[in-house]
Amino acid sequence: MITVLGAGSIGCYVGGMLAADNTVTLIGRKSLVKALADGLTVTAMDGQSRHIYPLVTDDPSALSNATTILLCVKSADTAEAARLIKKHAPEDVPVISLQNGITNPDVLANTLGPDRVIAGMVGFNVVRQAPDHFIQTTDGEIILAPGGAKLCDALADTPIDAHCHDNMTGVQWSKLLMNLNNALNALSGLPLKTQLEDRDWRRVLATCIVEGLAVAKAEGIKLERLGKVHPRILPTLLRLPNVLFLRIAQSMLRIDPAARSSMADDYAAGRRPEVDWLNGHIVRQAEIHGIATPMNHLVTGMIHEAFANPARPRLGVVPVGGRIVP
Numbered sequence: 001m002i003t004v005l006g007a008g009s010i011g012c013y014v015g016g017m018l019a020a021d022n023t024v025t026l027i028g029r030k031s032l033v034k035a036l037a038d039g040l041t042v043t044a045m046d047g048q049s050r051h052i053y054p055l056v057t058d059d060p061s062a063l064s065n066a067t068t069i070l071l072c073v074k075s076a077d078t079a080e081a082a083r084l085i086k087k088h089a090p091e092d093v094p095v096i097s098l099q100n101g102i103t104n105p106d107v108l109a110n111t112l113g114p115d116r117v118i119a120g121m122v123g124f125n126v127v128r129q130a131p132d133h134f135i136q137t138t139d140g141e142i143i144l145a146p147g148g149a150k151l152c153d154a155l156a157d158t159p160i161d162a163h164c165h166d167n168m169t170g171v172q173w174s175k176l177l178m179n180l181n182n183a184l185n186a187l188s189g190l191p192l193k194t195q196l197e198d199r200d201w202r203r204v205l206a207t208c209i210v211e212g213l214a215v216a217k218a219e220g221i222k223l224e225r226l227g228k229v230h231p232r233i234l235p236t237l238l239r240l241p242n243v244l245f246l247r248i249a250q251s252m253l254r255i256d257p258a259a260r261s262s263m264a265d266d267y268a269a270g271r272r273p274e275v276d277w278l279n280g281h282i283v284r285q286a287e288i289h290g291i292a293t294p295m296n297h298l299v300t301g302m303i304h305e306a307f308a309n310p311a312r313p314r315l316g317v318v319p320v321g322g323r324i325v326p
Contacts, residue, residue, distance in 0.1 A: 001025060002154070003066035003089075005081055006073030007032055007056075009126040009262070010098060013134040014070065014142070016042035016052055017158040025055040025062050033058055035131035043135040044159035045124075045254075063088035068151065069095045071108070074266075075277040078104045082111035096120050096148055100179055100262070101277035102172050118147040119168040121175045123226055125192070127259050136160075137256035138192075139227065143171050170224040173216050174231045176278065177223075180208040180296065183275050183303045185261035187324070189315040193255040199242050203322025204295065206235040211293040212282045218289040227252075239322075263303070267312060275303040302326055 004015040007028035015024045019040070026032065026040075036056045043049040055062070063069065066089050073081045078099065085095060085108075096118045097104045105119040124140030141161035144152060145168045155162040165171050181196075184205055188195045195201045213232060216223060223231050229252075237249060263273055279296040286293040302324070306315060317324055 001065045002068045002070065003027065003063055004070045004072055005060070005063065005085070006071060006077065008072060009128050009134055009265070010122055011070065011072035012036075012040060012128075013042050013126040013136060014072075014098065014122070014155075014160065015054060016040045016050065016134060017044075017160055018154055019052040019054040020050050021157050022154055023055075025057065025065065027057055027060060027062055030058045032056060039132065041130075041133040043129075043133070045136045045139060046159060048159050060084045061088050064090070066090070066093050069093055070151075071095055071097050071099060071104075073099070074272070075099055075101045075104055075274050076272055078107045079111070082108050086111055092116070094118055094147065096144065096151060098122050098142070100175075100182075100274055102169075102176055102281060103277065118145050119172065120144045120148060121168070121171050121226075123175060125255070125259050125261070127256060128265075129258075135256065137259035139254055143168070143226075165224070167222060167224055170222045171226070173221045174223045174226050176281065177209050177212045177216070177231045177234070178226065179278050180212060180282070180299075181205050182261040182263040183273070183279050183299050184208070186264040186267050186273070187299070187302060187306065187315055187317040189264075189317070190260075191257055192259045192261060193257055196252065196255070197242070197246065198319075199239075199245070200319040200322055202238040202245070204319050204324055206238040207295040207322065208279065208282075208299065209238070210235050211286065211291070211296050214291050215282055215286045215289065215293070218291060219285065267307060267315065270312060273303050273307045275300050279303075298324065298326060 003025045004011040005027045007026035039053045041051045098120045108117045121143045125138040127137045143165050146164045152162045280300045282296045
């Protein structure tokens with residue numbers, strides 16, 4: 001029994017794809033149980049769709065039947081998820097973290113023990129097009145630590161590319177650098193594709209990544225290439241004039257026109273932001289090494305201010321000359 005704890009967009013999509021050939025349980029909010037009463041549709045980048053009928057519940061005691069747990073909760077909820085797993089799941093069940101950020105596997109290991117925890121990275125975006133329909137909207141793959149080989153085998157029968165990697169710390173850091181755009185996309189109020197086609201926004205992202213690269217270097221991280229571009233090349237690519245960027249970076253722009261970042265979705269849904277585990281993580285680690293990260297510091301503060309607004313009006317920050325003004 002593959003059990004997805006925290007079945008949001010990523011969890012429903014991955015779990016849905018697996019459910020065609022495996023027994024899958026999705027544990028999510030009460031609203032998810034209602035939305036999937038007549039099944040779940042998942043659509044891959046190539047247009048392949050599957051309509052399946054996984055078990056769906058809001059009761060964490062369903063973890064008792066798990067043989068593999070895919071953890072997809074937000075980073076702020078990882079510690080509580082670990083407590084629920086320890087309480088309800090069999091002691092020998094592996095827990096695979098398919099979450100943003102760097103620290104989640106360590107948080108899980110503190111409660112569950114390091115032998116049960118498998119780090120993972122999801123390199124694509126998923127949009128909830130309808131309450132029961134989830135679509136992969138960008139290219140990408142799932143990468144897992146070597147202990148995740150069985151899940152890779154299961155995913156081989158789906159449209160999702162998956163493989164194991166020995167340097168998951170480098171993989172997670174490389175994804176973190178790209179995820180620094182999550183907050184920028186939320187601030188922009190724009191679809192992801194439109195935002196990345198704007199050179200001023202790309203220049204802001206390039207600055208965030210340069211700051212992150214400095215921190216990764218100070219921490220001795222060996223970064224890994226995800227997709228076609230190594231993270232060290234990204235700032236140069238992002239700063240190119242549109243006439244060059246739009247020609248060279250076509251694969252980066254292979255994005256559903258309606259796609260937005262997960263943080264933009266969280267803002268619209270009234271949920272908490274994950275910025276402290278993304279841009280905020282860069283800021284905290286930079287302070288340890290005495291590195292200045294003014295852009296990530298600014299973005300983190302702007303996100304907290306925006307999310308704290310009870311009205312949550314539509315955002316529409318406009319950068320000028322590659323800079324944003326609070």
